[in-house]
Amino acid sequence: MTNISTAAIETPSGKDAAYENFPVGSWLLPAALRPHIAVFYGFARAIDDVADNPDLEADEKVARLSRFEDAVLGRETVDPALATGHSMRESLSATGVVADHCVDLIAAFKQDAVKARYADWEDLMGYCILSAAPVGRYLLDLHGGSRDGYGPSDALCMALQVINHLQDCKDDYQTLDRVYLPGDWMAEAGVSVEQLGAAVSSPELRQVLGRTVEATAELLGGARPLPAGLESRRLAMESAAIIAIADRLIELLRTGDPLGSRIQLSKAGYLWCCTRGVLSTLLGSGTR
Numbered sequence: 001m002t003n004i005s006t007a008a009i010e011t012p013s014g015k016d017a018a019y020e021n022f023p024v025g026s027w028l029l030p031a032a033l034r035p036h037i038a039v040f041y042g043f044a045r046a047i048d049d050v051a052d053n054p055d056l057e058a059d060e061k062v063a064r065l066s067r068f069e070d071a072v073l074g075r076e077t078v079d080p081a082l083a084t085g086h087s088m089r090e091s092l093s094a095t096g097v098v099a100d101h102c103v104d105l106i107a108a109f110k111q112d113a114v115k116a117r118y119a120d121w122e123d124l125m126g127y128c129i130l131s132a133a134p135v136g137r138y139l140l141d142l143h144g145g146s147r148d149g150y151g152p153s154d155a156l157c158m159a160l161q162v163i164n165h166l167q168d169c170k171d172d173y174q175t176l177d178r179v180y181l182p183g184d185w186m187a188e189a190g191v192s193v194e195q196l197g198a199a200v201s202s203p204e205l206r207q208v209l210g211r212t213v214e215a216t217a218e219l220l221g222g223a224r225p226l227p228a229g230l231e232s233r234r235l236a237m238e239s240a241a242i243i244a245i246a247d248r249l250i251e252l253l254r255t256g257d258p259l260g261s262r263i264q265l266s267k268a269g270y271l272w273c274c275t276r277g278v279l280s281t282l283l284g285s286g287t288r
Contacts, residue, residue, distance in 0.1 A: 009064050009081045010046050011053040028238045028278065033142055036091045040138055043068075043088040044105055051109035054175055061113035065106050072102045097141045101134035108134075116177050117193075120184045121215055125158065127180075132161035139235060148229035155222035156243060162216045163249050166209065170196055170259050185211055201259045213253045220246055227281055241277030248273055 029037065050056070050064050070076035071085025072092070092099055108131035118124040136153035140146050146153065165172065165180035172178045173196040179186075186193070189204045201209060223243055227236040248265060256263040265273065 009050070009067055010084065011049050011056065012046075013049040013052065026238060026274075028241070029234050030143075030232070033095075036095055036142060037139070039087050039091040040102075040135075043072075043084050043102065044135065046084045047106055047109050051112040052176060058113045062110050065110050065113070069103060069106045072099050072106075095142055097138060101138040101141075104130045104134040112178070117179055117183055119182070121182045124162070124180060124182055128158040128161045129154065132157040140230070143230065143232035143235040145231055146226070146229045147231070148225055152223050152226035152229060153239075155219055156226055156239065156246065159216050159220040159223060159246055160242070162212065162219070163246060163253070166212060166216075166253055167249075167258055167263055169209075171262075173197060181208055181212055196259070198259055201257050205259075206257075209258070210254070213250060217250050220250065227277075233281070237278045237281040239277075240281045241274040244273035244277040244280075245270065 047065055047068050050061055050068075053061070056064075067076065067079075067082060068085045071079070071082040072089050074089055076082060077086065077089075088102060089099070091097075092102070108127060111127060111130065115127075118127065133150070133154040134157075136157040137150050140150065140153055162180070169179070169181065172180065173193060179193050179196065185208050189207045191202070191204045191208050195202055195205050198205075220243070223246075226243070227240040230236040230239065245265065248269060249263070252263045252265075
């Protein structure tokens with residue numbers, strides 16, 4: 001295995017905030033906090049890119065991710081190859097946000113390095129609580145928290161994660177041999193993982209995709225109290241916009257085929273969802 005104490009650790013994919021389904025550190029959020037959000041996003045992107053690099057072996061990915069954990073927790077403070085981790089540690093220190101959210105993300109991406117199938121919906125949710133929920137929890141802590149705790153935020157972030165899995169189900173399978181659809185639902189429908197490489201979804205695969213979409217829609221229902229419970233009005237506006245985006249993506253996934261092309265919002269559709277979310281908060285429907 002490569003001596004990663006001196007070698008470059010990051011493997012940038014070229015993906016940036018524009019690739020995401022939701023606004024990242026947008027103008028809706030307080031200007032003083034945006035630099036910290038940018039640091040957190042850069043950190044999450046860096047460790048995700050390591051986990052998703054098809055040219056690295058699993059043990060190499062886990063070792064590199066462990067080095068990021070060392071940097072975030074202060075066990076390593078000088079290696080320039082870990083600059084992203086050092087910046088994250090310094091940001092956490094400046095804001096008083098705990099490192100747990102970063103550690104959970106690292107654990108999720110270590111899991112990605114060694115696990116490529118999920119037995120059922122519960123198994124997938126166990127992954128999402130590590131890979132998605134920490135993002136919302138970090139933002140809540142940074143913005144003063146929520147009167148409802150983490151629950152609604154967890155629901156939103158986990159729903160967004162599954163939406164992303166559905167959008168990328170073909171690419172995840174073909175590039176990384178990962179399948180995030182519940183295995184028992186696939187077995188019940190008589191669907192093999194190889195069908196994810198087809199040009200269009202079979203009726204049986206459509207059944208599994210549809211079942212996953214509806215489970216995600218139900219999960220998203222638990223996120224609807226989120227804006228009203230937030231201490232930060234600005235974060236409430238952003239979260240309302242993200243819920244609107246998720247609602248629209250679920251509508252598109254109900255009728256579209258992610259094997260044919262990536263299902264995503266148009267620029268106009270994205271802007272409309274953001275506007276709708278902001279207005280719902282300003283007019284009071286997104287607050288108590």
